[in-house]
Amino acid sequence: MTWWGIVIAAGAGTFLIRYLPLLYGTRLARGEGRLSRFLGALGLAAIAALIVLSMSDLWWQAPHWRGGVRLGLGAMAVLLVQRLTPNVGLATLVGAGVYGAAGWVLAD
Amino acid sequence: MSLEGAISTPWRSAGQGLRASLSLVVGYAPIAFSFGVIAVQSGLTPWQAVGISLLVFAGASQFVMVAMMAAGSSGLVVLSAVLMMNLRHLFYGPALATRLVALPRRLAPWLAFGLTDEVFATAMAKGTSRPLEPAWCLGLASGAYLAWVGGTALGASVGAGWASEGGYVAQALGFVLPALFLALLAQAWRRARWPVVAVAAGATLLGMMWWPGHVALLVGMLAGALVGSRRSRTECSQEATT
Numbered sequence: 001m002t003w004w005g006i007v008i009a010a011g012a013g014t015f016l017i018r019y020l021p022l023l024y025g026t027r028l029a030r031g032e033g034r035l036s037r038f039l040g041a042l043g044l045a046a047i048a049a050l051i052v053l054s055m056s057d058l059w060w061q062a063p064h065w066r067g068g069v070r071l072g073l074g075a076m077a078v079l080l081v082q083r084l085t086p087n088v089g090l091a092t093l094v095g096a097g098v099y100g101a102a103g104w105v106l107a108d
Numbered sequence: 109m110s111l112e113g114a115i116s117t118p119w120r121s122a123g124q125g126l127r128a129s130l131s132l133v134v135g136y137a138p139i140a141f142s143f144g145v146i147a148v149q150s151g152l153t154p155w156q157a158v159g160i161s162l163l164v165f166a167g168a169s170q171f172v173m174v175a176m177m178a179a180g181s182s183g184l185v186v187l188s189a190v191l192m193m194n195l196r197h198l199f200y201g202p203a204l205a206t207r208l209v210a211l212p213r214r215l216a217p218w219l220a221f222g223l224t225d226e227v228f229a230t231a232m233a234k235g236t237s238r239p240l241e242p243a244w245c246l247g248l249a250s251g252a253y254l255a256w257v258g259g260t261a262l263g264a265s266v267g268a269g270w271a272s273e274g275g276y277v278a279q280a281l282g283f284v285l286p287a288l289f290l291a292l293l294a295q296a297w298r299r300a301r302w303p304v305v306a307v308a309a310g311a312t313l314l315g316m317m318w319w320p321g322h323v324a325l326l327v328g329m330l331a332g333a334l335v336g337s338r339r340s341r342t343e344c345s346q347e348a349t350t
Contacts, residue, residue: 001183003156009183010173010190011163017194019220022201026211034337039203041336042329043232044301045308046200047293049328050225052312053321054286061282071286078287082294088230089131091294095287096134100280 066106074099118243125247128234132226132248133255135288136167138281140256143170144263150178154264161260165253166224168322169193196326199333200228207235208242215242222249226288233292301336308332 001009055075059067078095082088140161147157152174160170169190176186200223205211211219219242227249231240293305312328319327 001187003177004159006173006177006183006186007156007160007163009187010169011165013187013191014164014166014169014194014197015217015221017191018197018201018223019217020201021198022205022211022220022223023213023216025202026205036206038333038337039199039206041301041304042199042203042333043207043229043235044293044296044304045329045332045336046225046325047229047233047289047296048305048308048332049312049325050229051286051289051293052309052328053316053325054289056313056316057321058282058286071283074283074287075290078290079294082291086295088128088233088288088291088295089134091291092131092284092287093134095290096280096283099283099287100276103279104276 069106070099070102073102118241121241121243122247122250125241125244125249126251127247128230128244129248129251129255131288131291132230132252135226135284136252136255137259137262138278138284139167140259141263143167143174144260144265146171147174147260148264150174152177152264154261157264158257158261161257164190165221165256166190166194166197167256193322196225196322196329197223197228199329204228204231204235204240204245207232207240208245209239210242212242215246219245219249222246222253224249224252226285227252229289229292233296236296236298304332304336307335 055071058071061067074095077098078091081094082091085091143161144154144157147160148154152160157174160173164170164173172193173186173190176189181189201220204219204223222245227245230248231245234240234244297305308328308331310328311331312324315324315327318324
């Protein structure tokens with residue numbers, strides 16, 4: 001298999017993994033059944049799982065109390081801004097800014 | 109509704125989706141930049157790096173793909189690894205469909221192509237408060253895709269010199285994706301759904317002790333959604349009215 005062949009096959013395979021269930025799973029998702037409730041809860045479950053995965057990636061880059069404090073301050077800033085102004089973009093930027101600033105303040 | 113209004117509505121929705129993608133753009137650009145840098149450092153040309161982002165558009169699996177190619181793995185092994193990592197996306201389409209006002213067949217391929225973890229999470233968080241317009245989702249995915257491809261191009265062409273500098277700005281950018289997911293969780297939060305969040309988070313954390321991140325992510329998602337599926341119809345309707 002050539003280099004471009006691998007890339008095209010990976011792109012086509014990833015696309016089909018996303019496309020076929022969207023096309024043929026839509027009828028299953030409608031209605032009031034258990035499957036519908038499962039799919040309805042999947043979004044929130046995915047967000048929670050992604051938070052854990054991305055936060056633990058950052059934690060293991062510097063597993064130290066300073067790293068924990070930075071993560072906590074950044075997370076609190078996000079939740080505070082999101083509470084005050086329901087603006088996801090602003091909350092994200094302020095959280096990242098607080099995380100970066102905390103790294104500078106807490107540096108050795 | 110006037111004819112002009114009916115025609116402009118999908119475009120307006122797409123524009124709103126594009127604006128909503130700003131937080132994704134901020135999160136994607138530095139990661140895509142890193143991908144471009146790493147791809148070139150692994151021996152790919154800038155065009156090959158951009159080609160992967162253009163055709164695959166699946167963050168973590170692209171990093172794995174480049175690393176395995178650089179290590180000389182066979183094509184079938186690389187392909188299997190990429191597809192295994194992306195299997196979790198099987199569930200995203202039907203879940204998104206529950207939140208769409210309609211799914212026009214001609215838009216389905218474009219919606220599916222852009223259905224990354226972050227696009228899915230952003231759409232589902234928005235979809236808890238009101239049904240989603242397909243054009244809005246398309247605008248959201250377009251912004252994310254442009255940021256991903258643009259960030260890769262920038263990283264592959266000029267990034268090698270910047271890669272070693274790091275600094276607090278780079279560290280702050282590293283927190284963008286966790287911050288985005290937290291803000292999305294706060295937006296989608298309903299008190300009655302705390303068991304879904306707690307089980308998904310707990311299962312992911314436990315799963316990471318034994319399995320690679322993408323497997324733990326899949327296990328956490330499915331465990332949380334299973335808890336959500338056990339709720340009674342009455343609980344769901346009570347939640348909808350709060």
